[in-house]
Amino acid sequence: MGANCFGAAFIAAVLAVGTGVADAKTFRYSTTGDILGLDPYTNNEGPTNTMKSNIYEGLIHRSYDLSLSPGLATEWTQVDPLTWEFTLRQGVKFHNGNDFTADDVLVSYERIKQPASNMTFVVASIDKVEKVDDYKVRIVTKYPDPTLLLNMPNFWIMDKEWLEANNAMDIAEGASVSTYANLNTNGTGPFKVVEWQPDTQVVLEPNADWWGEPQHNLTQAIFKPIGNDATRVAALLSGEIDLMYPVPLQDIPRVNDDPTSTVMEGPELRTIFLGFDQHRDELMDMPGSGKNPFKDVRVRKAFYQAIDINLIQKRVMRGASRPAGLMIAPGINGYPKDLDVRFPYDPEASKQLLAEAGYPDGFPVTLDCPNDRYVNDEEICKAVVPMLKRVGIDIKLNAQTKSLHFQKIGRSGTPWETSFFMLGWTPGSYDAHNPLMQLMTVDGEGQGTWNSGRFSHPRVEELTDMIAGETDVDKRNAMIAEAMEIHRDQVGHITLHQQALAWGVRSDTVADVKQRPQNDVDLRYVTMK
């Protein structure tokens, strides 16, 4: 009898321990590289931004489906074309227990617009931020800005007292400077940082005092970067991590074959395209000729029609891409669906166009391509080369690592030192104006930084300036459509595709996770079994 009692107690104890373990929901996830720091205003980079958005919050929250919902502000109204009034959420506390008030918004604005900040683009249109009372601020823009709200989710709010107490007001960049805010965090978000061991792990735990109702059921989240593709796949298959991305295209069937793992696929917002030098009077590969064939739209179209995008989609991308006719993906604000049509693949028409333009025997050109930036980037370029050779172009491939590639095609040093290049773009504001400004126009302050081929069309330039300040949604969308159509018909770039997202998920541990089209994991929406 005594023994039985003891046995029962023992079993009860085991059960208690058992449920204790079952209640602990630790979510371990991985991608290729570690975060680049924790300061919310430096390093504007995908995975780093995602990590920060678990810890810090903006006035507005961007949900996994890209829709906007109240964050630290409960409501906002436009007072006049230049002025927005935000009512702040009351009773919100930072992780250190400090209260969130209007002063924090003001000081965050002062900090984010410092010259060393990498996030100035989200507040570029803001003239000033005024405090109305402790829970109301007024944002005044320099010009009517239809994208102000779209940028708010990336304007993360920091704590004034914390910044002052730790002498962290200045954004640290460069040698021998103190970087308190880069190593420590104090946000209002649903997760707190417990530990960051560079290149090993970031450990997070839920913020018990978060103002919202958590949708996740996690007790801990651990981010573990794994650089090597094969190792990352192995770690998923062996159950050491619950989710990882990207799954290399050739491993997708293997992960799907595993009984406890599965691949989630979905569209990404990044558009991959090729651009031409339309600026130089003489093509770099044709010294002494005095000619730049790419100034002729027929030549650009000939290149376009020589590329068999369906073959690339089927063979190089193994089906994991969506051929694109426009510079913006579905889901981007202003996307005109009807115009997203590609010119057909037609090598005969291509040869015809080259002959009409005066290049029946083609001409020499070099294609600049990264080899470690986009999904199968070098392989895509390798596929493009023979397609263009077939229509007579004497094309050479220059594929190199991203640091060298972006230095070559970028603006610094010898600006835009390229004749024909690959680039991919996700609009930082999720709005069509961003690629118009960065990629498709040249004149204007801060415009055309990555317009490496210097495409410029007077009407597109004009429309882009108008779109920047147009607040009427229908008018604005019509202007976006017009600009996109001109760019497409003028073959400003050869749009290739949007690559597909591929996440490997353990089906035995993960109950649900939302795949955001910007290819990152928002811990708010992760539930475990």
Add this chain to the structure above:
Amino acid sequence: MIAFIIRRLLQSLLVMGTVAFIAFSLFNFVGDPVNNMVGQEATEAEREYIRQLLGLDQPFYIQFMRFVGNVLQGDFGQSYRLGQPVLNVLGDRVPATLELVFVAAVMALVIGVPMGVYTGLKRYAISSKLMLTISLIGVSLPTFVIGIMLILVFSVWLNWLPSFGRGQTVNVGWDSNLFSLEGWKSMIMPAITLCLFQLTLVMRLVRAEMLEVLRTDYVKFARARGLSNRAVHFGHALKNTLMPVITITGLQVGGLIAFAIITETVFQWPGMGLLFLQAIQFVDIPVMATYLLLVALVFVIINLIVDMTYYFVDPRLRTEGKGGGH
């Protein structure tokens, strides 16, 4: 002896200065770190501001002078990628790499030397031939293939060992894998991967030397004296094979640290090699420069230690030294 050490240390400063200079002249060709740091939305003015802040707008010799000047004051700069002082970042990684290299080197010796002796003594045994054949695989297979194969077998199929990372470490003044079972579980596959090449090398070296030494007159004489096989093999023969083994093993420790780059990348082992590889991808100049200096220092010190070990192992060097005094 002391003069010798001081002379060597002064030489090492010269070596490290040269390494730093060559490194800086090459950094111009690895690309622009600013793009990696600021993200796509930054305007040209913002990029230029960062570039000036970091001194990247200066020619390389000025960047080099600034680096040397700062290093002399004990400031190795700030990692561009992680935004932390390079010394902290590197300091966290040194134990991970040194432990891995230490375990790999010990394994290479502890397994390699007996195997070498065995295959040297029992030249015609089938087991010897088997060992030699298998050891060929060790030299010919690339490190990353061995690593991936181990992961496939022991992590994915058998689920015995973790496929990446250091796992749970114990702090014993530094974060260590050597003092817990969990630590060893994480350590064992990277260590095997890293040591395989060295193990093969040691084994083949010992075998060749043994064959050589066993033919010499003093071994025949020792046998004639009626000494036991054990005394002959280990007391006389093996001892005389150790000179080249020490040299090679010593020099190979440097090689192990260098090879660790690949092993660490495969296993996401957070050591110096992984840090360096990521620094190259990101163009993290302060980290690259400091790492190269450190590796140069390690090589210089290892060579010094090897030279000093000769002094103790080989009595001839000592007598010559004394002879010079007379």
